[in-house]
Amino acid sequence: MTSVTFTLGQLADRLGATLRGAADMPITGLATLQEAQAGQLSFLANPQYRKFLADNQAAAVLLSPEDVEGYSGAALIVANPYLSFAQLSHLFDPRPVSMAGAHPTAVIAGDAQVDASASIGPYVVIESGAKIAAGVTVGAHCFIGARSEIAENGWLAPRVTLYHDVRIGKRVVIHTGVVLGADGFGFANDKGIWQKIAQIGGVLIGDDVDIGANTTIDRGALGDTVIGDGVKLDNLIMIAHNVQVGDHSAMAGGAGISGSSKIGKHCMLAGRVGLVGHIDVCDNVFVTGMTMVTRSITEPGSYSSGTAMQPSAEWRKSAARFRQLDDMARRLQQLEKRLAAVTVSDQDSSEA
């Protein structure tokens, strides 16, 4: 790992934090409360980790005004310690910085526009009419298809593929293996034979979007597949053709959105959530892990499906009974009727 050092005072200035402790204390890294060692800055964001505060070995801790009470060690007092930690994390990021200019092995079409401040890695291929704006990094082995565009300060890891007519906003981060603009899954069935429908739309990605490793976003059949500003996508996610994802929504690993579905703003889909096609999910919806979303959601809130884990021997019994559920429900109803009848007749007989 590379190493950098800041003083506690420098970090306080950067955050606008209230400093408690020596301003010249050197900080060489960040760590959790349990793992922090001398020279490292830690933070307390989740109340369940408060128990680790007393005995921590960190040089100083990012704390809220409430949590700093009763704590005697060095601290940076901030309104939102987790957010402050996020801001400082970039100072200690060992990711190599890319240099402006194109590697001599890059194959760049004559009519592509590549800003002089962009960094184009080895073996990159940039096709006709593509545009790479100022401050963009295009990692090794990336492929930028015809007429595709990457706006200012984007960062593409090695081996990202953009097909043709993919437009990407500012400050977008795209990880290795991502595929933007592959064909949507569109076929017309002709007496049992699938006939391909050319996917002639594109992909439109907003500003400040992050896309995780090996995620795929297909091009539209007609019109674009659209990802809003500030959307965060984890790894191995599948976004089908003509999906629309609203601003500042987030999806964890393995989520999958079928064709033409629309997701609102500020939604969160946990890992492996799946949506069927042609449905709408409104703003501010949270969906728990591995849920199958089979219909539109019109009310904000949290949604789930599936069953809870059991030891397999018990689960097999539950699963067998699940198949009998309708029968059980009918028998239950019948019992209620019969019991009501018995109770009445019983009352009759006792009244008699």
Next chain:
Amino acid sequence: MTSVTFTLGQLADRLGATLRGAADMPITGLATLQEAQAGQLSFLANPQYRKFLADNQAAAVLLSPEDVEGYSGAALIVANPYLSFAQLSHLFDPRPVSMAGAHPTAVIAGDAQVDASASIGPYVVIESGAKIAAGVTVGAHCFIGARSEIAENGWLAPRVTLYHDVRIGKRVVIHTGVVLGADGFGFANDKGIWQKIAQIGGVLIGDDVDIGANTTIDRGALGDTVIGDGVKLDNLIMIAHNVQVGDHSAMAGGAGISGSSKIGKHCMLAGRVGLVGHIDVCDNVFVTGMTMVTRSITEPGSYSSGTAMQPSAEWRKSAARFRQLDDMARRLQQLEKRLAAVTVSDQDSSEA
């Protein structure tokens, strides 16, 4: 986007359609009924969109003989509008056309056979004994392993990997990130330690197969993994070693087939369907999204598993009860017995 123009008459000729309207009307693109603008051709395939027909702005519409009745605008009358739309879509596809010949940066083994009409992109690697037939496109950064073969008119997007001994039929379309012929997941357990079993089979892909982005098809352990003619695979699908998929079957995104399972012809697996290994699914089976197929299917039809989505607070109650299902079923049975006994004794007492 690039643009092309056809006349309505040219399109009618191409489809063998009955033309209603001006034969010289220029058509510059395709669009849905809701989004079509002047100059664009639209179509009506799904009855639920019939409501958009009256007010559409399209230059002309692909219509069935039934739907054209009562419609006064320009139309191309065809038996199957969706299929005709599929056929015309290729005319308006902005995908760049590849040029015959190998890019000078391609690394091609001396004994590989590459047809002069094939297009080999930048930084492609083709290994010993591979064969690339006439009319094939191999996109940038593709890797074609030893002895692998691609038959006539295949189209490989940039960054597709074929290991050794992978044979691909005619007119196959393979998207970025696809991996054909990686090792199947085969290990022998030796007192808790996994010992690798070399995967010495290959992969065999039929004609007219489409494979979506980041899908993986593993090589066989012994013998080949086999994908039939006309099979359509969406993105991020996993086909394990020695699986066989029958002709004209289709799988949506994220489907996964475990080792040695066989799927029949004309099957459809919706998104995220999973099959355990060593089972058989007969022809003409449809499996709904996210279903876990745990046993062979011997009858055509539609199959499902999982539970329907609920608000999380309600779902937690259902999920808790699911674990009690066997107990509930036993108590229900006991109630039935006891009530029968009561009813009898009640009858006895009332008869008495």
Next chain:
Amino acid sequence: MTSVTFTLGQLADRLGATLRGAADMPITGLATLQEAQAGQLSFLANPQYRKFLADNQAAAVLLSPEDVEGYSGAALIVANPYLSFAQLSHLFDPRPVSMAGAHPTAVIAGDAQVDASASIGPYVVIESGAKIAAGVTVGAHCFIGARSEIAENGWLAPRVTLYHDVRIGKRVVIHTGVVLGADGFGFANDKGIWQKIAQIGGVLIGDDVDIGANTTIDRGALGDTVIGDGVKLDNLIMIAHNVQVGDHSAMAGGAGISGSSKIGKHCMLAGRVGLVGHIDVCDNVFVTGMTMVTRSITEPGSYSSGTAMQPSAEWRKSAARFRQLDDMARRLQQLEKRLAAVTVSDQDSSEA
């Protein structure tokens, strides 16, 4: 396919097997009992295939001392036929052997250390400070990030990406499309806007690990994501930041482990199993396919969730009733109370 020939005696020597049959019998390949043809060696490991032993066409069969009784053909008698088959499989592996040295197109940083016996394929990029040990194969189009290290005798397929600070043990096998060290999915929410947390940890992979095609293992947020010795990962698996996987555990295709979860030693996760974050799974746990693991597991054993497949028409009824389960359970309880009351009153009346 390439072909090699050994004599039965050579194979017996290699395994320390008891030879029954002609030592000079030529063996040209391996096959299952059902498919074996003249010249091929087969094996009987799974008792359910014993029925194929009598009529098999193999030149010889790997058999346990028990199974060889009553079998009159040529055989290699060994304690564990499946393990012996695994050992012999590598002799017949048609995978091309890579040659020592770096392809002239490889772009290798001046301060990277690449052992002279390592094989570096075409268009590989190796960044500053990386270390490639003796006997390592780095396939075409691989990217080895800054300071990343691959220990002795590793084998990387074409197109594997290691970000910076990824350290890999000895004899590791990594398949195409694998991404090691992409950013973990870490963001702090600032009034609805996601602020990225730099992922400043690394990835640590033990010895003898296998990683399947298109699997992704993210770098730690703080500290490393850790994969133990002998771990086997299938395709399209997602390992999130700061996960720890214990030695000799195995996961089948599409498994997903959320951030900071810990999996013990000798665990097996079947296909598509998902774990939520921040939980612990103890040693020797088996989880069946597509199970959602929502809490820590503290006892060895087998665990499951989900429902069993049904014809869709029946499933829809079960799924509808699942939503009513809590209501059903309450009604069942009430019935029990009411029936108890009736029975008592009935007994009262009959006693009267």
